[in-house]
Amino acid sequence: MRVLYKSQNVARAHHWMVKATDALAEARKLSSSGQTRLGAYNRLYYAAHHIGVALLALVGKPIKSHSALMNQFGLEWVKQRGFPTSYAKLLSTLEKERTMADYGEYVPTLERDVRRRLSKVEAFVKRAWKEVPPFSTGRVLKVLLSENSDI
Numbered sequence: 342m343r344v345l346y347k348s349q350n351v352a353r354a355h356h357w358m359v360k361a362t363d364a365l366a367e368a369r370k371l372s373s374s375g376q377t378r379l380g381a382y383n384r385l386y387y388a389a390h391h392i393g394v395a396l397l398a399l400v401g402k403p404i405k406s407h408s409a410l411m412n413q414f415g416l417e418w419v420k421q422r423g424f425p426t427s428y429a430k431l432l433s434t435l436e437k438e439r440t441m442a443d444y445g446e447y448v449p450t451l452e453r454d455v456r457r458r459l460s461k462v463e464a465f466v467k468r469a470w471k472e473v474p475p476f477s478t479g480r481v482l483k484v485l486l487s488e489n490s491d492i
Contacts, residue, residue, distance in 0.1 A: 346399055346400070349487070350398055350400065351399065351473065352476065353395075353399075354396065355395075358469065361388045361389075362388075364391060365459075365466060368384035368385045368455075369459060371384060378455050385438075385455075385459065385462050386435040388462050389432045390410060390436075392469045393418075395473065396472060397410070397413055399473060402417060431461050438458075
């Protein structure tokens, strides 16, 4: 049975999923360059972060901090909706690795490690899209009209 979500929440979820997809594409490029794998950790985390924000937006739960995302995602999606725990763990792991990559003195940057993370985030994207309903043209127009009184 498909859950019905508010049109505005579906629109917001789609915006965040597009950002997640873009961040994942950036991570792929950074990883394959061989020169900026540390940046790949950053983009991988933000891809996962944007997925979490998208799913929480879908249920009308805005997020204001990284720690709130971790907590709310676990409560709302893992505990209440049976979303796989592995994705909550992945989000937490990626946040730690991103922090080390951005601010720490050392982060292992073996290409195979980055590729493993890439495949896990790719699976997270695919799984999240199963939760986000299609966004029809009618819904797009409705949201545009509600957000832009000049149209």
